[in-house]
Amino acid sequence: MSQVSAGTTPHSTQFTHENIAFIGAGNMTSAIIRGMVKAGYPANMLMATNPSQEKLDVLANDLGIMTATDNAAALDFAETIVLAVKPQILADMCAALPESKQDKSYISIAAGVSVARIQEMLDAPVQVVRTMPNTPSAIGMGMTGLYAQNNTSTDLRICAEYCLKQVGETLWVTHEDDINTVIAAAGSSPAYLFMFAEAMQTKTQELGLTEQDAKLLVAQALAGAGKMLLENPDTDFATLRSNVTSKGGTTAAAIASFHTANLADIIADAMQAAVDRAREMQANI
Ligand SMILES: NC(=O)C1=CN([C@@H]2O[C@H](COP(=O)(O)OP(=O)(O)OC[C@H]3O[C@@H](n4cnc5c(N)ncnc54)[C@H](O)[C@@H]3O)[C@@H](O)[C@H]2O)C=CC1
Numbered sequence: 001m002s003q004v005s006a007g008t009t010p011h012s013t014q015f016t017h018e019n020i021a022f023i024g025a026g027n028m029t030s031a032i033i034r035g036m037v038k039a040g041y042p043a044n045m046l047m048a049t050n051p052s053q054e055k056l057d058v059l060a061n062d063l064g065i066m067t068a069t070d071n072a073a074a075l076d077f078a079e080t081i082v083l084a085v086k087p088q089i090l091a092d093m094c095a096a097l098p099e100s101k102q103d104k105s106y107i108s109i110a111a112g113v114s115v116a117r118i119q120e121m122l123d124a125p126v127q128v129v130r131t132m133p134n135t136p137s138a139i140g141m142g143m144t145g146l147y148a149q150n151n152t153s154t155d156l157r158i159c160a161e162y163c164l165k166q167v168g169e170t171l172w173v174t175h176e177d178d179i180n181t182v183i184a185a186a187g188s189s190p191a192y193l194f195m196f197a198e199a200m201q202t203k204t205q206e207l208g209l210t211e212q213d214a215k216l217l218v219a220q221a222l223a224g225a226g227k228m229l230l231e232n233p234d235t236d237f238a239t240l241r242s243n244v245t246s247k248g249g250t251t252a253a254a255i256a257s258f259h260t261a262n263l264a265d266i267i268a269d270a271m272q273a274a275v276d277r278a279r280e281m282q283a284n285i
């Protein structure tokens with residue numbers, strides 16, 4: 001067991017590496033595990049389980065983590081289990097786990113599944129930290145919201161926060177419903193920006209540039225803008241925008257077009273749709 005610093009967590013400055021098993025080896029598990037191993041987490045202390053061998057082979061070959069096609073192996077391997085299957089199959093997956101599931105601690109990344117519902121699925125008042133990460137975790141640029149009930153152990157909080165901090169920033173929220181806001185603002189939002197990028201790429205190509213050049217222009221501009229947002233924490237986003245916008249110039253023309261199309265309302269509606277869907281899932285899963 002190696003002792004490592006957990007950085008500026010609100011709960012502790014120390015975390016002892018422990019075995020952690022991820023059930024479900026899809027996009028998010030891959031993103032988080034890749035980030036963790038890249039950040040130095042011992043690969044042999046991480047396990048992923050999945051029904052299909054293919055995804056496991058990729059993770060094992062690339063990273064050297066432990067893998068299994070049987071979820072029971074996850075419970076044999078670790079005291080802390082990350083629930084990383086699709087919300088709709090979580091109940092069946094939990095029901096099929098052996099009895100030792102009731103003695104484990106859980107970190108859930110599932111959207112729209114409450115702590116109380118997870119406890120119900122596992123048929124025991126298990127400890128759960130509910131989290132909402134995002135795919136940029138794969139490159140260490142993740143953003144994860146975390147929520148735990150008051151009676152959740154400090155150890156589990158530290159563990160969850162430590163893992164997610166290895167792959168980006170973390171933010172604890174006070175109320176469970178705030179996790180749904182995290183979904184709208186950070187869990188789902190990379191997709192909004194990719195959609196913005198797709199539309200910009202398409203128009204750039206229509207204007208005559210090659211696909212490769214269009215992708216470079218758009219990706220570098222978005223990455224640069226994102227970095228400026230992060231590196232100027234005391235500057236309003238609106239000020240950064242206005243710094244690009246010369247009076248009577250080209251950006252002003254583009255921004256006016258966005259205003260005419262009510263872009264802010266379109267974005268607000270989309271984020272509300274994400275929150276509404278999360279709440280709906282929470283009521284039905
Ligand atoms: N994709 C995203 O950006 C984010 C997803 N999430 C949440 O993460 C969870 C996983 O999402 P993704 O990784 O995108 O999905 P995914 O579909 O890529 O991964 C799920 C994996 O679970 C496996 N699986 C299916 N049945 C299983 C079983 N019985 N036992 C073990 N594994 C099983 C599937 O084969 C698949 O590899 C979901 O609950 C989602 O709400 C959370 C934040 C962001």
Ligand SMILES: O=C(O)[C@@H]1CCC=N1
Binds near residue numbers: 111183187188
């Ligand atoms: O689309 C979803 O439901 C998940 C949660 C956040 C990102 N992907």
